[in-house]
Amino acid sequence: xxxxxxxxxxxxxxxxxxxxxxxxxxxxxxxxxxxxxxxxxxxxxxxxxxxxxxxxxxxxxxxxxxxxxxxxxxxxxxxxxxxxxxxxxxxxxxxxxxxxxxxxxxxxxxxxxxxxxxxxxxxxxxxxxxxxxxxxxxxxxxxxxxxxxxxxxxxxxxxxxxxxxxxxxxxxxxxxxxxxxxxxxxxxxxxxxxxxxxxxxxxxx
Amino acid sequence: xxxxxxxxxxxxxxxxxxxxxxxxxxxxxxxxxxxxxxxxxxxxxxxxxxxxxxxxxxxxxxxxxxxxxxxxxxxxxxxxxxxxxxxxxxxxxxxxxxxxxxxxxxxxxxxxxxxxxxxxxxxxxxxxxxxxxxxxxxxxxxxxxxxxxxxxxxxxxxxxxxxxxxxxxxxxxxxxxxxxxxxxxxxxxxxxxxxxxxxxxxxxxxxxxxxxxxxxxxxxxxxxxxxxxxxxxxxxxxxxxxxxxxxxxxxxxxxxxxxxxxxxxxxxxxxxxxxxxxxxxxxxxxxxxxxxxxxxxxxxxxxxxxxxxxxxxxxxxxxxxxxxxxxxxxxxxxxxxxxxxxxxxxxxxxxxxxxxxxxxxxxxxxxxxxxxxxxxxxxxxxxxxxxxxxxxxxxxxxxxxxxxxxxxxxxxxxxxxxxxxxxxx
Numbered sequence: 001x002x003x004x005x006x007x008x009x010x011x012x013x014x015x016x017x018x019x020x021x022x023x024x025x026x027x028x029x030x031x032x033x034x035x036x037x038x039x040x041x042x043x044x045x046x047x048x049x050x051x052x053x054x055x056x057x058x059x060x061x062x063x064x065x066x067x068x069x070x071x072x073x074x075x076x077x078x079x080x081x082x083x084x085x086x087x088x089x090x091x092x093x094x095x096x097x098x099x100x101x102x103x104x105x106x107x108x109x110x111x112x113x114x115x116x117x118x119x120x121x122x123x124x125x126x127x128x129x130x131x132x133x134x135x136x137x138x139x140x141x142x143x144x145x146x147x148x149x150x151x152x153x154x155x156x157x158x159x160x161x162x163x164x165x166x167x168x169x170x171x172x173x174x175x176x177x178x179x180x181x182x183x184x185x186x187x188x189x190x191x192x193x194x195x196x197x198x199x200x201x202x203x204x205x
Numbered sequence: 206x207x208x209x210x211x212x213x214x215x216x217x218x219x220x221x222x223x224x225x226x227x228x229x230x231x232x233x234x235x236x237x238x239x240x241x242x243x244x245x246x247x248x249x250x251x252x253x254x255x256x257x258x259x260x261x262x263x264x265x266x267x268x269x270x271x272x273x274x275x276x277x278x279x280x281x282x283x284x285x286x287x288x289x290x291x292x293x294x295x296x297x298x299x300x301x302x303x304x305x306x307x308x309x310x311x312x313x314x315x316x317x318x319x320x321x322x323x324x325x326x327x328x329x330x331x332x333x334x335x336x337x338x339x340x341x342x343x344x345x346x347x348x349x350x351x352x353x354x355x356x357x358x359x360x361x362x363x364x365x366x367x368x369x370x371x372x373x374x375x376x377x378x379x380x381x382x383x384x385x386x387x388x389x390x391x392x393x394x395x396x397x398x399x400x401x402x403x404x405x406x407x408x409x410x411x412x413x414x415x416x417x418x419x420x421x422x423x424x425x426x427x428x429x430x431x432x433x434x435x436x437x438x439x440x441x442x443x444x445x446x447x448x449x450x451x452x453x454x455x456x457x458x459x460x461x462x463x464x465x466x467x468x469x470x471x472x473x474x475x476x477x478x479x480x481x482x483x484x485x486x487x488x489x490x491x492x493x494x495x496x497x498x499x500x501x502x503x504x505x506x507x508x509x510x511x512x513x514x515x516x517x518x519x520x521x522x523x524x525x526x527x528x529x530x531x532x533x534x535x536x537x538x539x540x541x542x543x544x545x546x547x548x549x550x551x552x553x554x555x556x557x558x559x560x561x562x563x564x565x566x567x568x569x570x571x572x573x574x575x576x577x578x579x580x581x582x583x584x585x586x587x588x589x590x591x592x593x594x595x596x597x598x599x600x601x602x603x604x605x606x607x608x609x610x611x612x613x614x615x616x617x618x619x620x621x622x623x624x625x626x627x628x629x630x
Contacts, residue, residue, distance in 0.1 A: 013211065017218060028225045035232035042239035050246065054624020061621050065396075066373065066598050086621060140397045141386040155372075155395040201620035203397070 030172070037168040037189030045166040045191040048115060048128030053195060055094060056160055058082055060202030063091055069203065070157050073149040076133050078160075084119065092119050098133045107169035109188055132165035132192075158203050163194045246625060249284065249306035249316035254622070256286030256302030257320040264290050264300060265614055283307070298324040298615060319623040324615035331603040332610060333515070333539040336373070336593035338568040340407060345572050347392065355566070355593030360404045365390040372396065373593075378404040403613045407543055407570065411519055414489045415471055417606045422469030423447075423459055429472045431488060433480030433514075435502040440511070443483025443502065445470065451477075451496075461486050468605025477525070478516065482537070487515035487604040493522045494550070497529040501537045505596055506564065513596075514538040514565075515604025521545035524575065524587070526555040533559035534587070539566040539597065541608050546573025552586040553577050561587035565594045568608075 060069035062083025072079035077097040084092045099114040111131040116124040137145040138159040145153055168189040256276070264270055273289030284306040291299050300322040308314045332338065336355025342363055349367030357371060360378045368391040375398040383390045385398065418424040427449055436442035447457035447470075459466060461484025468485050470476070476490035479497035493516045503510035516522050516538045524534055526549070540547050540563075547569045549555065561575055576586025596602050603609075 010210070014214070017214060021218065021221070024222055024225065028229060031229050032232060035229070035235070038237075039232070039235050039239065042237075046239045046243045050243070050624060054622070057622045057624070058620075061619050065618075066595070140394060143386075153395075156393070158397065201617075201622075 033172045034187075034189065037170075037172055038191070041166045041168050041189045041191040044128055044130075045164060045193055048130065048166070049162075049164055049193045049195075051117070051127055052096070052162060052164065053198065055082070056162065056198050057200055058202070059200040061200075062086065062088065063202070068155040069200075070149070070154045073135070073137050073145075073147065073154055073157060075135055075147045078135060090120075093121065094119055095121075095124075096133075098130065104129065104169065108171050109167050109169050112167060112169050128164075129166065129169065130164055131167040131190075132163060134163040136161040158199060160198045161194070161196050162198055163192070165190065165192045245306065245308055245316060246318075249304050250318045250622065250624075252278070252284045252286050252304035252306055253302050253318040253320045256288040256304060257300060257322055259286070260288035260290065260300050260302055261322065263288075268615060292326075296325050296327045297618075298326050300324070318625075321621045322617055323619040323621075325618045326615050327600060329609050329611055330600060331597075332541055332568040332608050333566045333597045333603045334600060335568055336566055337591070338405070339572045340570045342572050345574075351589075353591070353593070355595070355598065358402075358405060365392045367391060368393055370395070371398070374398065376400075376402045378402055405610050405612075407610070408608050411471075411489055411517060411543065411608070414469055414487065414517060414606050414608070417467055417469040418471030418489070421465070421467035422471065422606075423457065423466070425470075425472040426474065427472065428474035429470075429476055429490075430496075431470065431476060431478045431480075433478070433482045433486075433499065435481040435483040440503065441484060443481075443512075445480075445486065459486075479529075482512050482514045485511065485513045485605055487517060487606055489515075489517040489519075491519045492545075493518045494525045495523065495530070495534065495536055496525045496527060498535040499538060500535055504537075505594055506592075510596075512537075513602070513604050515541065515607045517541045517543075517608060518545065519543050521573070522547045522569075523550040524548070524561060526550040531556055531558045533562065535562045535564075537564045537594075539594075539604055539607060540568065542569040542573075543608075544570050546571050548573030549575040549586045555586055557583055557585060558587050560590045562590045562592075564592050566597055567591065 059080045059082055063069050063081045070078070070080045071093065079093060079095045081091050082094055083089070095118045097116050099116055101110060101113045103114055104112045112129050114126045115128040115130045115133055117127045118124040137147070137149055137157045138161070139145060139156045140158040145157065149157065172187040172189065259276065271290050271292055273287060275285060275287040277285040284304060286302055286304045288300065288302040291301070293299050302320045304318045306316040308316065334356055335358055337353050337357045339359045339361060341361045342359050344364065346364045346366040347369040349369065351369035354372045356373045358376045362379045362382050363377050364382045366389045370393045372395045374396040375394060377400050380400040381390055385392055385394065430448040430451055432446045434444050434446060436444055441462040443461045445459040445461060446455045447459065448455055459470065469487050469489065471489045474490065475492050475494060476488050477494040477496050478488055479495065479499050481500055481502050483502035499514065501510055501512035503512055514537060520542065522540050522542050524530055547567050549561070552574045575589060577584045
């Protein structure tokens, strides 16, 4: 009788431990998924913003003082001049813009899109996957310029406010089949970066 | 037996859960690791920028300093920078600041960032680089409709009422009244502005020009009437006909492209000018009068032109009050008045004279009037249409022996900051 009671008790006890283990495993998987997502989006974000920040800071390097540095300025597209080679030679034209969301329709996240960069109108390179790439332009006196910035006002651009958001292309703990188009209830890791006063020293000459 | 088994099970589960917890912690740390590395990279970059600013302060304090120095930040800050200045030859000087930022253990990686600042060490500049410059602006306001196309500077206060447009950088040794963006000052600065810059001193006299006129140029001791003639349609065959009265005999013919003529005409009397200039020439006198249109043979706005005229007065340059000038006056020249103004003769009593169209540069001691207005209606004299001659932004292009000035500091021409791009996953 005592042996039977021991077996029943150990079964109950073992079952409880098993349930705890399974629950812990589920939690661990979700946490792992979230953290992996965070790592991924932050890697993408940091890679992207280091490039943007670096190149925007050097905007206008080597460009003659009387020449306008910014050739085109819109909320999600910019074209500017900079002597990338720093050799006093050809002034390079650098373009940044975002592609369409349909280019990444294979991912679960319907907001992600490529960020493109091209130099001297060569074939563009994909320098990141972002869900937001927005720019705002200010004059020296703090006036926010309308976008796209009219040609006769591009030389007034002194500050660029850049906002970049990156989301995980894949939802956390959800399979593709479980996500309906437009479903924003699915969890996506998000990392946001904003530089509110990105000014090139070359605009102060 | 069951008790021992339970103990083993609990301990085993403890290990398993502990391991899972450890992994989760590691992942959580990795998740912020990217941002942490971004912060470290930013810190390294900021140290390099700090070094550049420290170096700039030292270099501007002593522009003969071409050495290096290293500074370590005081705790709790960490890192150091080395900054140095190098003469790259020509007119270029480079200041380079390199940061050193060691990441804490166990990484122990050393980050280095670089900031380079380039200077133009040309100290002698021509006044013709300014589209507009004054020592004193007086109480004249820049108003809506005024447009300045080239560099502008004043050693005095700039008064603004409305939305004048300045296409190139505006500098003033004092400030704006009122400050930009405040009250009625809605000025549009296409290339920015800077206040409180060092004053730009006018020369004490015109001795350099006078000396040049006596050695290779032309010097007179009477009033002269100069009529510029472009010669044939060919380039570089212009002449200047010199008279001592408006319609008197020609006392001298100056071939502007002659190798024996250095380009300077000076008189101790009044110089009165008109005509079409084909060549490079500077006319200097105590007072210069523009009697009629004076233009270049080749218009630099529409074609390649090497024609350039300087009108330099120890006192004033006048647009003469005469019939020829009472229906517009076109002037292609760089105008400099050392102690007076560029003004229209009898500006407040002469008839309404149309437009004063200037292509060149105007530098004057005191801003002079060219007409009077009531609101936006002209009452006498000229309305202004001033345009900068873009060729003058090249510091090597100026009228012969045109007055220049020395800058106290080197001008920053370019600023470059290094950046690192990690591999994209």
